[in-house]
Amino acid sequence: MSEHFLKQPEWVWNVSGNEMPTYVHHWVRPLSEHNQPFDLILYGAPISRSSISVSGASLYPTEFRMMWKSFATYNLDENVDLNSFRVADAGDVMMHTTDILLSHQRIQRSTAFLAEHYPNTRTCMIGGDHSTTACAVRGIKEAFPEDTIGVLQLDTHLDVRDPNELGPANGTPIRQLIDGHHILGEHVINIGLHGYFNAKPLIDYANEHGIQMITLNQARGHGLIKTIKRALDELSGKADRIYVTVDMDVLDISVAPGVPASTPGGMSASELFNSLLEIGKHPCVKHIDFVCLDPSKDSHVSETVKVGVYAWLQFITGLILQSK
Template identity: 50%
Template structure:
């Protein structure tokens, strides 16, 4: 089900991110707080080309330390394990999507007390992952927070299997109800009237950047999480890196002017990490259609990942202090 990642670090002790995060197969559930795995599926490029971001994400670890100076927390208090990449088919993307779904289900069952983090890859993997989680917990109501410039709800009957329809897929399959989906980061001229009409029809909560900046990031995110915690059993967060302004992610295919700043993204994912109801997260859609990923984008994505873990550690520290 999983294969060893292309980029691996020597397993040794230390404060570097590449030393703190362990890379191993089949860790004991009691030894894991956060499970990280990759999915190399990519619709952005040729069918035979694998997603670049999981490899680049791991390779960048040596540039980061485990200590968050701003929050004064050492993330080594959390056991983070990278179990590798989902074994996908080289050309058949339907088989690949089924493999990602099966992997998400397996991890959700085996590591029920752990957080899971999926590194992509294409935004199509979000639908695969959520289907797997729903298979594992069929009675659970699942809430989705989608950080994205786009609604990603185009009609599959019109466009076929495609990267920009995961939300439509999930609603149509009954995995998630529209009223339990919050799309954060919408702005500008990048969603069709048909998609906006569909979102309204399905009850999707559309939170524009203009609205969030006016009301305040902390207030907006905390209220959204409070509402979801009241309505659902578990929360899934999908971070589409095209939510970033194009200056922070210049080669991400669908990045646009006026998107989130890196600082706003970091604040949002830290706040999300502080809420224990968020059990699953993915970071997706960094791959350019042509050429190589730029290190600026990779490091921004890694920092967002570490900010999410910072939120988890702050939440743990707060709970211990209350006891």
């Protein structure tokens, strides 16, 4: 088996000159151009054939990169310029046209490759649907077999539907990881659950396996940011590294037309942004992904893709504030 399946992304910004970048599309550089160390590795996992409902989330990594042009590297709220932080774009995992299992193996192998070759660098995967998270976490586990992995999941759903029934689909990643003994249920904290979107047997599975479910109402009651921090502190006490998975369907449907599975009663965009800032600040967060955003369903002004890029930049701002 080859070492990895990463290829140059479909969309690469053409940049000339050596001046300090002021816009995101001038700032993120391909991994191949980085001869110095870097702080974050970005890679795409463009697959959504594994989605239970029809999804074009495979289009997101490219749309995400194309949207960089609309964002400056300077964060006015925090008075921080991201441009001294080095992000290397490792490209996209090459997907097989029809073979989902093979594509999943490639995501796992490519994630393991990046984690093995850059063990001290944080990784950020852009999905793809939520099935990609199971592959990425298995890849991390492959690279660090001794390490216990804690998972913070921002999601409207538990994603613990039965893989025996649905296979490695976007409704099953957390259960695949628990049933496959890659992680323990008690090392999973889900924040963002609400309302009528998880059937009772799924709640029962979560309880049986010790998954911590913090509803959005509970989190708001205690303070969302305080709750995020507390969850990360707790996971860092139990696990060696934390993997954060952000299912964009955690967003309220009114702000996320590009996430078909988003629901009423979800997070506002600013709640998501503040959450990502806090997540970035936490030293134990080593891996993150953003999944389930379908640009083909987005509004004509690409509002959800903009929310997605903004949320990602908030995470990076958090990383920078952490080291200050």
